[in-house]
Amino acid sequence: MIDVRWKAFFFICSLSIVSLFIWLTTSAIIALLTFASGLLAYLYILVDGLHQLQSWLKKPAIEDIPVGFGLWEDAFNAILKYERKNNLKKSELNAALERFNTVANAIPDGLVILNTTNEIEWCTANAEIQLGLSLATDKNLPIVNLVRNSNFIAYLYNGIYEEPFKLKDSRNADAILEICIIPLVSKQKLLISRDITQLEKVDAMRRDFIANVSHELRTPLTVVGGFIETLSDMEGAVPANIRSYFDMMQDQTTRMRRLIEDLLTLSHIESNTLPPEDRPIEMSALVNMMYNDAKALSNGKHKISVNVDNQLNLTGAIDELQSALGNLVSNAVRYTPEGGEIHISWQLRNKQAVFSVKDNGIGIEQQHIDRLTERFYRVDRSRSRETGGTGLGLSIVKHILTRHQAKLEIKSMLGSGSTFSAIFPDSRVIKK
Numbered sequence: 001m002i003d004v005r006w007k008a009f010f011f012i013c014s015l016s017i018v019s020l021f022i023w024l025t026t027s028a029i030i031a032l033l034t035f036a037s038g039l040l041a042y043l044y045i046l047v048d049g050l051h052q053l054q055s056w057l058k059k060p061a062i063e064d065i066p067v068g069f070g071l072w073e074d075a076f077n078a079i080l081k082y083e084r085k086n087n088l089k090k091s092e093l094n095a096a097l098e099r100f101n102t103v104a105n106a107i108p109d110g111l112v113i114l115n116t117t118n119e120i121e122w123c124t125a126n127a128e129i130q131l132g133l134s135l136a137t138d139k140n141l142p143i144v145n146l147v148r149n150s151n152f153i154a155y156l157y158n159g160i161y162e163e164p165f166k167l168k169d170s171r172n173a174d175a176i177l178e179i180c181i182i183p184l185v186s187k188q189k190l191l192i193s194r195d196i197t198q199l200e201k202v203d204a205m206r207r208d209f210i211a212n213v214s215h216e217l218r219t220p221l222t223v224v225g226g227f228i229e230t231l232s233d234m235e236g237a238v239p240a241n242i243r244s245y246f247d248m249m250q251d252q253t254t255r256m257r258r259l260i261e262d263l264l265t266l267s268h269i270e271s272n273t274l275p276p277e278d279r280p281i282e283m284s285a286l287v288n289m290m291y292n293d294a295k296a297l298s299n300g301k302h303k304i305s306v307n308v309d310n311q312l313n314l315t316g317a318i319d320e321l322q323s324a325l326g327n328l329v330s331n332a333v334r335y336t337p338e339g340g341e342i343h344i345s346w347q348l349r350n351k352q353a354v355f356s357v358k359d360n361g362i363g364i365e366q367q368h369i370d371r372l373t374e375r376f377y378r379v380d381r382s383r384s385r386e387t388g389g390t391g392l393g394l395s396i397v398k399h400i401l402t403r404h405q406a407k408l409e410i411k412s413m414l415g416s417g418s419t420f421s422a423i424f425p426d427s428r429v430i431k432k
């Protein structure tokens, strides 16, 4: 296509040549008149085109683009081409958006996008149903005005979203939603809600079953254990040749009793949805108690040391923490061969309070580390049994720590030893 500037130049040149020719063949006045009327016509075409463009811009529909004349014909053709391309892109974008909406609405989980100030930007139909929202009326409203649950609000503002949050539906007492929040790069948040009512029911049934069975087994086992103990202690009641059987029976009943106690503890912690009873804990006393327990358990077989920050305390449930931290200490003693070293420490690390137990015992192969907190997961079954383990200790530890928003960190190398650390968040730390 020829540049419009060239077109204008050719027109003026042609008009000048024609006017010059008229001047030479007829008269100067006619030539001047021809030149002036040519220029006027040209100006009229320009102004008329501009007028058509202005009118079209008021309501720019592709089917109404003017045809134009001369220079304007090229300009309007270019606009038409551009608009067609734009329309194609728009319809492609619309189709993609529609596809996205169809897929998002087909997902059984609810999806909500929150802006930086936690206002609803967008949500799917399932989120509307599960959370009682309506995108049409609730767009740009803070989600905390609509999901009015104080624990959910605390979870949202806390900013720690590693663990999902269980939300009891205020409109339906039986329904339970699992809420996950994923921070997006744009500082927005993606909230995912999932209806876990059925899963929770099954889980509650499983917990109740385990708790009931454990509870029912406790009494007969206590009776059997008691009789075995009485008979063992009774002079002449057990013939010498079968005494070893009695010792074995006593060991096994003790193991079963320990197992039942651990199962009951675990199901009690699991079914306890209430937050722990938070009280300030004098940690130096608790850690020193752990140190003394470790020494008693080790019975002089290990070198045990302790390092406590006396200024560092914690809020939490003391009985739960005593059980969790005690478990880490007893594991270190049980899995460290005689002559080994165990170091217990309670220190501040990057604003977080850390209780750690380091040993130079048997250590754990890397592939087992992620699974240690699973119920009954044991690296070496016979070794665990030998040391009186139930396979439930670390599972209990993990649950207790999660209830305190704390994390369990495990570092270990086979043959070199392990460090188990309970890391408590800044919000639970008390500095004297």
Ligand code: ADP
Pocket: 327, 331, 332, 335, 336, 359, 361, 362, 363, 364, 372, 377, 378, 379, 380, 384, 385, 388, 389, 390, 391, 392, 393, 394, 395, 418
């Ligand atoms: P258990 O009652 O068998 O000790 P736990 O849940 O307390 O069960 O621990 C799970 C497994 O983790 C143990 O069987 C053991 O193999 C491993 N483990 C735990 N603590 C240590 C440790 N300090 N050193 C080496 N292995 C350990």
